[in-house]
Amino acid sequence: MDGLIEIPEGNxxxxxxxDESRIVPWGVxxxxxEDIDFxxxxxxxxxxxxxxxxxVEGLH
Structure with missing residues (x-):
């Protein structure tokens, strides 16, 4: 998906x-x-x- 930021293992x-993981910047x-399981x-x-x-760029 466009706009997602990959999270390399070293970060x-x-x-x-x-598994592979990404940040969804607009998903604030x-x-x-109690919503946190772990x-x-x-x-x-x-x-x-x-x-x-x-x-911030997306909000502008």
Whole structure:
């Protein structure tokens, strides 16, 4: 899908996923604590910055 940001295995600082994973920049939402089933991990800040920049660009 166009606009998705791939998450290479090396961009996981901690944790990860067993399969290929992507960020959907326009999929921003607020979730409640009870909506979280498990801790998935943490991404490096450069990839998070790229996703935030894509979201901001999409909002403009």
């Amino acid at each position: 996981w600082v901690r944790g990860g996923t067993p 939402q607020s979730i409640a604590h 801790w998935q991990g943490r991404l490096d800040s450069a990839l998070v910055d790229e996703a935030v920049a894509a979201l």
